[in-house]
Amino acid sequence: MTTPVTDASAPLRVPMSRVYLLALIELVTLGALVTPLVVSLSLKVLQIVPAAQKEGALGLVTALGALAALLANPVFGHLSDRTRSRFGRRRPWLLAGALGGLLSAAILTVAPNMPVLVLGWVLSQVAYNATLASLSALLADQIPEEQRAKASGIFGAFGFLGLVPAMLVATLFAAHLPVVILAMPLVAVIIIVIVCLRLPDPPASHTAGEQRSIRQVFAAFVFNPFRTRAFTLVWIQRATMQFGYSVVSTFGLFYLMVRLNLEQTSAASLTSVATLAGAALNFIAAFACGYFASRRGNYTPFVVASVALMAVSLLLKAFTDSTAVFWISSLLAGLALGAYYAVDLALAMRTLPLGEEGKYLGIFNVAKTLPQSIAPALAPLIVLIGGADPISGGDKNYAALYLVGTAVVLASLLTLPGLRGVLRRDAYERTRTELVRIQAAAVPANRQEIV
Template sequence: MTETLPEAPVTGTPAPDVRPAAPRRLLVALIISELLITFALATPIVATLSLKVQEIAPDRKEQVLATVMAVGSIAALLLNPVFGHLSDRTTGRFGRRRPWITGGLLAGLPAAAVMATAHSTAQLVIGWFLAQAAYNAALAALSAVIADRVPPHQQATMSGLFGAAGFAGVVPGLVLVGLIPGSTTALFVIPSVIGALGAVLAWSLLREPAIRPGAARAARTVNLRSVLGSLLFDPRTSPAFTVVWCQRFLLQFSNALIGAYGLYFLMARLDLSVAEAAGLVSATGLVSLAGNVLAATVFGRVASRTGAYRALVVASGVLMTSAMVVKMFSASVWPVYLATTVAAVGLGAFYAVDLALVLRVMPDGGDAARYLGVFNIAKALPQTLAPVLAPALLALGSDPVGASADQNYFALFLGGAVAALLATALTPLIRHPKLVRD
């Protein structure tokens, strides 16, 4: 069976998509694959890399960990759209996406072995780079399956479930770290082994039609110019895509700006000890995770039934802005819990609809994985930029609220609030013929 790609209409209102509902096995495969990829990537970030760095470079652990994390961020930033570009042009009997998804999950296993056996910073950096390459190859193709094979009336629901799986994928890593905190080898290997087993399941469930080597679009030439071009897009020809990209960047930036300083914020504002602050971070982390998963699941279904994507983006931005304002003035425990809950619901609501929204506004032409990879840059880039800007905000004078005036957390949360508010204000600029219901 050969896939035939429909030509996008040149002018006028886009033709209605009459594809039948996606089979349940496909939806299950998408959710499980996203869960496993997040598990494999989140566990090292949460604890395993820190533990390994403590083993190999205890006297320089902060600098070494920063180097390892930076290399991983750059790899994710660049490789996701590149692998998406390659996936768009893959041909063969096994389809376009399935080889990259299963191959990426399998390739995570040797990458984990490199990290688990690392006795030097260089080896750990190489291993983490390989892991990011493997799992971003899988992620790039996985998101594109939704564009390829899930019809529009199911995409918002799938977006919500996909987002919920991404949030929930952190939980197994947290549990694993709690069960075997002293075994870095097992903490590296177990998630990758489970991911490799998941690759077998994905291969059986993500059956695709074959793509003939001469098929239109799929057989376009891959060269250095096309690969480098996969990292860019022209805002003039895709204004709605540009706005949605900027919104994701700003909301993720707002969240990343304060994420790394949660422990220090609680110690400064609430005058807590390290142990007390760590306990509160764990408790609020669980609240945040529950809010993320619940909001992503619920609002994905709401968006699917109502088509109110832009309205939910506005609601999400307002909630995240409000959470930042509450934390600006927080000096006790309960406002912190309130702000955490509001922010979790807001972020979960956004990730419930942003994938479905971008699928409607991104340029046509058979480059779904490439554009989704570019869209993923808006999520990865803030994680690199926010830690650079945060110290500058913290150094702006003294904190007018906290007991300790050494770091200005008021300014830090004000920066987060401004970013979230700006993202919300961009919503009226999202205009596209496929958005007709809100």
């Protein structure tokens, strides 16, 4: 069982305005990071490679971006744990990530070929994962247990809400790709600078800045999944849910072109509007479920309901060429992810090892960003399974893609038995009290050994 974070250094309650400031960073960062996966990268790929190669090219770009996310998030979480500056531990990385994201967006805008496109997307993943890792650690630093489910819901709502301005830009300026690519990264820099000026982030203690060797940086990747069993199960649960949603959303543009025979501009506009509608339901579900989860303290019903809704969304898309069912599927996916986001971060914070919050939340963030790249990377292989598509008759089997997504999402339910000790607040409080007692009893023994 993982040693959870204790609340000894956290305030009993913090103003909700602080939660909203943190969530605002989540909004602009995920808006800048996810928008290319929904629209921009697909359109840029179509500019660079022949249409027949579009799935493979998009898969290559996103796979390399996924690798960058896998490396960057835990590293920057680890570095933020050990950063010692007058500006604080987390804020330097929040700002550096936003500025790096804007630079990478400029590279994506002018990319004339696949290597430059890959470079821009890899840099984008590195930069924004630096921001996300530091942001999650800041949340764990400052938000007490009693407010974490509500904060998790707000974060989930704002993270998805970040797609709203981005998708509006994509809809209004579908013929002006540079505007679509650059708009959210520029907004992210402005918002993060303003928020960091208002956000408390006390400098770390002297010991927090020690031992920043290369070996210590690579230690960010080393953790024992058996010692941190509950954390590992929550990580798997989030990754499978995010994989399912990424299957629904990322290949939506190509799905409309293949299944509904829409031309590129119409498909891009419909994808953007459907994503906005899903974002609205996600926002409502995350807020409402976060409120009720905070009151109940039991996260199990929210996890089960979100998994069921996501599975239905994927199954609907697997066997239809109807615009109406496409809409229903998109809305259900947004509702499902909103309900899940209401509890997933709060659940993860119940499983963090003491003193390594930034590192482990960095690893946890990989479960959110990695599937957004892994799903489109695997999709070109999955659509070759089983021959022709049973609905469109085309050579790319989109039914297989959505059935695989359904199976992955349903597999997340297998994590629930191993999370009994943290899914309910009363069980978690008993476990935490016992662990704190054991830690307190061990302190004199440790000191005696040192002497």
